[in-house]
Amino acid sequence: MSGIRSQIPSSGMKCKTISDQRHETAAGVLFTLPAMIGYICFAAVPMIVSLILSFTNYSVARPFKFVGLHNYIRLFSGEDHFFYQAVKVTLYLTVLNVPACILISLLLALLLNNKIRGWKTLRVVYYLPTVIPQVATSVIWMWIMSPDFGILNYVLKLAGLPTSQWLFGEKTVIPSFVIIAVWTSGNIMTVFLAGIQDVPRSLYEAMDIDGGGTLEKTFYVTLPIISPTIFFNLVMHTIATLQAVLQAFVITQGGPNNASLLYVYYLYREAFEFDNLGGSCAIAWVLFFGVAAVTLVFFKTSGKWVFFGGER
Amino acid sequence: MMNKVGSKHTARMFLYIFLYVLAIVWIFPFFWLVRSSLMDLGQIFRYPPQFIPNPFKWENYKDALTSLPFGRYLMNTFVIVIGSVSGMLVSTSLSAYGLSRVQWRGREVVFAIIMTSVMLPYFATLIPNFIIWKTIGLTNTYVPLVLPAWFGVGTSSVFGGGMFNIFLLRQFFRSIPRELDEAAIVDGAGHLQVFAKIILPLSRPALICVGLFTFLNTWNDFIGPLIYLNGETKYTLQLGLRTFLGLYSAQWHLLMAASTVVVIPVIILFLFGQRYFIEGIATSGLKG
Numbered sequence A: 001m002s003g004i005r006s007q008i009p010s011s012g013m014k015c016k017t018i019s020d021q022r023h024e025t026a027a028g029v030l031f032t033l034p035a036m037i038g039y040i041c042f043a044a045v046p047m048i049v050s051l052i053l054s055f056t057n058y059s060v061a062r063p064f065k066f067v068g069l070h071n072y073i074r075l076f077s078g079e080d081h082f083f084y085q086a087v088k089v090t091l092y093l094t095v096l097n098v099p100a101c102i103l104i105s106l107l108l109a110l111l112l113n114n115k116i117r118g119w120k121t122l123r124v125v126y127y128l129p130t131v132i133p134q135v136a137t138s139v140i141w142m143w144i145m146s147p148d149f150g151i152l153n154y155v156l157k158l159a160g161l162p163t164s165q166w167l168f169g170e171k172t173v174i175p176s177f178v179i180i181a182v183w184t185s186g187n188i189m190t191v192f193l194a195g196i197q198d199v200p201r202s203l204y205e206a207m208d209i210d211g212g213g214t215l216e217k218t219f220y221v222t223l224p225i226i227s228p229t230i231f232f233n234l235v236m237h238t239i240a241t242l243q244a245v246l247q248a249f250v251i252t253q254g255g256p257n258n259a260s261l262l263y264v265y266y267l268y269r270e271a272f273e274f275d276n277l278g279g280s281c282a283i284a285w286v287l288f289f290g291v292a293a294v295t296l297v298f299f300k301t302s303g304k305w306v307f308f309g310g311e312r
Numbered sequence B: 001m002m003n004k005v006g007s008k009h010t011a012r013m014f015l016y017i018f019l020y021v022l023a024i025v026w027i028f029p030f031f032w033l034v035r036s037s038l039m040d041l042g043q044i045f046r047y048p049p050q051f052i053p054n055p056f057k058w059e060n061y062k063d064a065l066t067s068l069p070f071g072r073y074l075m076n077t078f079v080i081v082i083g084s085v086s087g088m089l090v091s092t093s094l095s096a097y098g099l100s101r102v103q104w105r106g107r108e109v110v111f112a113i114i115m116t117s118v119m120l121p122y123f124a125t126l127i128p129n130f131i132i133w134k135t136i137g138l139t140n141t142y143v144p145l146v147l148p149a150w151f152g153v154g155t156s157s158v159f160g161g162g163m164f165n166i167f168l169l170r171q172f173f174r175s176i177p178r179e180l181d182e183a184a185i186v187d188g189a190g191h192l193q194v195f196a197k198i199i200l201p202l203s204r205p206a207l208i209c210v211g212l213f214t215f216l217n218t219w220n221d222f223i224g225p226l227i228y229l230n231g232e233t234k235y236t237l238q239l240g241l242r243t244f245l246g247l248y249s250a251q252w253h254l255l256m257a258a259s260t261v262v263v264i265p266v267i268i269l270f271l272f273g274q275r276y277f278i279e280g281i282a283t284s285g286l287k288g
Helices: A002-014 A018-053 A070-076 A081-112 A119-131 A134-144 A151-158 A173-183 A186-197 A201-210 A214-225 A227-242 A246-252 A263-273 A277-305 B002-037 B059-067 B070-098 B107-119 B122-136 B143-151 B162-174 B178-186 B191-202 B204-220 B223-228 B237-247 B252-287
Strands: none
Touching (some): A018 B107, A018 B122, A018 B143, A018 B162, A081 B002, A119 B002, A186 B252, A201 A214, B059 B070, B070 B143, B143 B162, B143 B223, B162 B204
């Protein structure tokens, strides 16, 4: 019965006329119009405007003129020494933060997948910090990591361990950001957990027959099968970390001594505090090419370690 | 044999202890937040630290909430949140329908182009957008914060951003059997009817997910309001909290009370909708 019914529309499809197709195209374009307009008005045109302005000295206060490549030369020649500082700080954060968040989230997901009683509640607990407004997250951690009155230093002292200046020390500020970021990386863990739960059971059963234990199953079955998920998280989290800004904004204002001058905070400061909008467009374009280059490297090397199933 | 079973049990016990102790560590900052918000300055700096406030200083909440017009900030935030959530639901569901249920040439290309916006750093578009809004004279209004949502553009470029929502809805729409639309079309229904009467009612979970994410991102947004709003009467909760931090940087008890007030609605919303959040993140991550 259902077989007959499903044949009717498909035979109807066959005698589609050209005017039908035009009608369909019109409908498709009309439905998609909001997103197309949004993309053009809030992404494409702004990017072009930004590219043009990056060759000017545009600001709210001054009359503007074209300055050629000056804005870019100023960055790379080191005339603005904050640029290399910002690049250094951001790369340092990325190199620490991405592996820390990915590895810890992956480990948690693998452990939670062991038919733990209450795993759904635990998943909610680990996910919870990611929904908190980052301004509030920053305030909470400033208090916990307070060098004199913070609970963290108190616990360390109690355990006989050395205390730290945390967010207020030049050497410790970036690692402190990483601790906060790990606490808020529950969405990464959730993606991993979903990926792990999708691994076909039959593969584990095959391992059982071959006498493989938990470790073998993890390294020879789970990790290869979920490598596309690892890849997805790695790319997304790297892109996000390169643009991280909020803690520098709320907690440190780039300090102490520019030790937490994250790239996007530097960009913001140049644009809105120093009123150098033209120059900040150049800074943004350098960031765009940086992000694009990193993404490209990930995709170029992915063939070597990501298992794409039957798709390749 | 016995021994192997025994060691497996010990391993499992360690696993449980590890995961549950870690969960307590994860929750601890929230506990510390609420605990500190209920102490007076004398208690909060006491050494060794007390875990339970004695007495409970509920007045902190009154002091924190009356020192700045938080009621007003709350209303402002609601205006932006409601405008953004409704705009995002309308624009992304329409677009996702056009990108999944209508057959037209160029559809896949348009979809791919829209998806490239995930690569654009938020700030790279924010500065020119700011300049454009300033030229039109609409800064210090809510228009730059709400209008983009009506065109599928969100405040975040990753989870809950506009392209994420379109992606999620498109994925969901594609899983609805095609026979349903085709039968309706044979009966003479147009695309608008199929969209409104078949696809939307069947996509409730995905729509709720988009709504919740947009709510959260707008409620939590700090950078957008910071850049577009400069009159204090227009401030949102997040800007208010930041101002509060500047004014009372050493008054930890009041700071904690104000933060708790900003955090509680989000936690309640999340606990009620956690299924949608987690499933939304999980599906989009997998098929990304």
